[in-house]
Amino acid sequence: MELRQLQYFVHVARMQHVTKAAEELHVAQSAVSRQIHRLEEELGVRLFMQRGRNVQLTPVGQLFLRRAESILDNLDQAVNEIHEFLDPEHGEIRLGFPHSLGIHLIPQVIAEFRAKHPNVKFRFKQGMFASLIRDVLDAEVDLAFISPLPDKNDRVCGEIVLTENLFAILPMNHPLAREEEIDLQQLKDETFVLFSNGYSLRPIVWDACKAAGFIPKIGFEGEETDAIRGLVAAGMGVSLLPEMALSHTSSFMPAVVRLKEPGVSRTIALIRRKGEKLSTVAGLFHDFLIHYFQEEYRSR
Incomplete structure (x- = not known):
């Protein structure tokens, strides 16, 4: 099984269309179809069903998608961790937050942090209470602002800031x-x-x-x-x-x-996955936020 096959499979599954996935991947449609076919042959199952011009995951395809996404996410995280180990000042932080914080607070804290660490990149994801918890658990984000602090989920931890x-x-x-x-x-x-x-x-x-x-x-x-x-x-x-x-x-x-x-x-809390160490750059940002709200923000 090749990494390319997993990447092609995930793109097709998300877009439910082989041609559109090929265009996004900048490869020929035939190349995508061929890799998907080889993957199905190796697994001995059908991953997709044809639905008109679109494709739809089979039940086993849905099961395989979750694992494939996890594998690719872990690979991306491993690559990022290597880059951050070599130079944490050029890492990426994935941050989730509710819309109400995006007007003023998020731009303010990001500007303050980037004044000290100008080369760090950010990827943002907005959501509601339940979706933000899910994004943290699914490793879609490293940290998330949320209101209130979840008290019935033992897979996340955090503090009111x-x-x-x-x-x-x-x-x-x-x-x-x-x-x-x-x-x-x-x-x-x-x-x-x-x-x-x-x-x-x-x-x-x-x-x-x-x-x-x-x-x-x-x-x-x-x-x-x-x-x-x-x-x-x-x-x-x-x-x-x-x-x-x-x-x-x-x-x-x-x-x-x-x-x-x-x-x-x-109350507004900052949460992360429980029992999992943050990447170097995400840990740096987490410590900055705790200090920011304890000292600098309250003095304004």
């Missing part, structure tokens, strides 16, 4: 828009604009409203902080957003009002 407050956001013409602070209970009769299911901010807002004595009436749902903020600014309802998501301003903004104590907050 930041706690931030949530603020009420209201249309500019709302009767409470000019208040310095309000009780969440004052919004009990309002229509809420919330994140869709699967986003960690949704249960935070939902539980806060329940603690304030009411169930939020949902009028609209969104998947990005910009969308939530824009819908509220357009008068579609009210919502709660973390401070970081409100750092970016535009000409079309909602009113931002502080919630009275005890207020509403969320």
Whole structure:
């Protein structure tokens, strides 16, 4: 079995099309088909079924794909580790994070880190709570910011690096828009604009409203902080957003009002695979982040 066969197989499996995989690999379609055929002969099974112009993995093909991807990922990691051992300043860090951190926090920490390590490369992956954990476990990313810290998964470990407050956001013409602070209970009769299911901010807002004595009436749902903020600014309802998501301003903004104590907050954690040593460059970035949030970030 050749490495090239595994690479061709994985490309075809992901694209479900031999011609498109060949184009991406910059080789002839016949070469891809030939290598797939040889791989099937060696294994003694069919890996693909024809579905019109596309191909689809057989059940055994799906099983083999997981192993093949793991083999190729391990090979890539081994090559990266060698490069990093020779020169960790030219390594690559794979980082996952939720969308709400991509507006301000991620660019800020990357800029600070690259000021000291300008040749380190980054590969980013955004996702929701469950998908970020999966990306860490599948070795798609080395580290991930997540909210909250997973407490029911013994395959990841991490630490809380930041706690931030949530603020009420209201249309500019709302009767409470000019208040310095309000009780969440004052919004009990309002229509809420919330994140869709699967986003960690949704249960935070939902539980806060329940603690304030009411169930939020949902009028609209969104998947990005910009969308939530824009819908509220357009008068579609009210919502709660973390401070970081409100750092970016535009000409079309909602009113931002502080919630009275005890207020509403969320924790942000940095997680990694448990029992597995980080690569040299990822470990360097991890230590930088811990120091950054313990010392530099809190002093701002």
